[in-house]
Amino acid sequence: MKAKQVYVIIVLMVMLGFVAGFSAPAWAKAKPIEIVFSTYMPTSYEYLVLPLKHFAEKVEKQSEGRLRFKFYHSGQLYKGKEEFAALERGDIDMTAPLDIYNTGIVPELGISNLPFMWSNPESLQRTLDAGLWDLGINGELLKHNMVVLGVAAGGPYQIYSKKHPVCTPRDMEGKKWGISGSTASKATELLGGAPTTMSSGELYLALQRGTxxxxxxxxxxxxxxxxxxxxxxxxxxxxxxxxSFLAINKKKWDSLPEDVQEIMKKAAKERNQEQLHRLLAFMKKAIKLYQDKGVKVHIATQEELAKFKEKMAPVYDWWLTKVPDGKKYIEFAETHN
Incomplete structure (x- = not known):
């Protein structure tokens, strides 16, 4: 009798295991989908890189292991100006390119670089969250096989000077300035300075030598x-x-389950906010570091910034010749910042 009971129990266990095998979701047995994520940024750029890592970790966890990220940083796969093309080709699945590196491909990306448009990073992020890129940039990037999941303020440009502080537009007159990009060049000229295009690696010696x-x-x-x-x-x-915009290759995106796409969209929004908070904290810390190094720091007032912006109208006009539909971006920014 006991032997018969044992036999029945064994049969039931086998049957339950058989049924469980059929009732388990397909993804539970499937190999995880691999996402190759590449960024040229080094890990020392914490406020830019950590939110990307946290994005990947959240997606892995919330997808219950259906996605696995291979995260490459510090230009291990591609340099900053190579990431866009690599994503478009599908050589990588995801990246977070800088808008200013790719204005030659999508001119509208230069909107963030217009001088004195936003007084602080929070106002820029508000404009982005309100849908600035939905005016057409996202559509243009889609033509390059990429889906934008989120856009985050990457950091404002400041003015470094050797001998005199820059508090008014007049303080830039008659001096030589190392700049990057055509928009900065136009702005510097309007402020009476002489712009010289330089990579960041050239600045130290140029300043040291007085070039x-x-x-x-x-x-x-x-x-x-x-x-x-x-x-x-x-x-x-x-x-x-x-x-910096978080983007995924279109073909890869289309291959993902809908619920995973939703997980990624939510995590991307959280990444935007994390980057903003880390940026603001970094700026406070950085200003103190400069002061500790003996640099005299001047924080411009709203009145001073208004005087700078008054000089910038010709830069905006010039930008509109490069971006025919740029007016809607400027108007949107002025309304939502």
Whole structure:
């Protein structure tokens, strides 16, 4: 009798296991989908890189292991200006390119770099969250096989100078400035300065030798390049910005289950906010670091910023010749910042 009971129990266990095998969801047995994520940014750029890592971790966890990220940083796969094309080709699945690196492909991406449009990172992020890129940029990027999941303020440009602080437009007159990009060049000319296009790697020696009197760069670049050793003044004007946009290859996106897509969209929004909070904290810390290094820091007032912006109308007009539908971006920004 006991042997018969044992036999029945064994049969039931086998049957339950058989049924469970059929009732388990297909993804539970499937191999995880691999996402190759590449960024040129080094891990020392914490406020930019950590939100990306946290995005990947959230998606892995919330998808219950259906997605697995292979995360490459510090240009291990591609440099900053190579990421866009690599994503378009499908050589990588995801990246977070900088808008200013790709204005030659999509001119509208230059909206964040217009001088003195936003007084602080929060106002830029508000404009982005309100749908600035929905005016057409997302559609243009879709033509390049990429789906934008989120856009985050990457950091404002500040003014570094050797001998004199920059508090008014007149303070830039008659001096040579190391800048990056055509928009910054136009703005510098309007302020009476002589612009010289330079990579960030050239700034230190140029300042040290007196080839230039100052430069415009984000705080993170100034710290990374140790500009505090060769300048005396830093003017915090939030002159212009760059953004990083979280994007995935269109073919890869279309291959993902709908619920996973929703998980990624939600995590991307959270990444935007995390980057903003980390950026604001970094800016406070960076300003103190410059001061500790002996740099005299001037934080521009709203009145001072208004005087700078008054000079910028010709830059906006010039930009509109490059971006025929740019007016709607400017009007949207002015309404939502």
């Amino acid at each position: 230039i009197d100052g430069c415009t760069r984000p705080l993170i670049t100034g710290l990374g390049r140790k500009l505090y050793e060769v300048v005396e003044h830093l003017s915090v004007t939030n002159m212009a910005y760059f953004c």
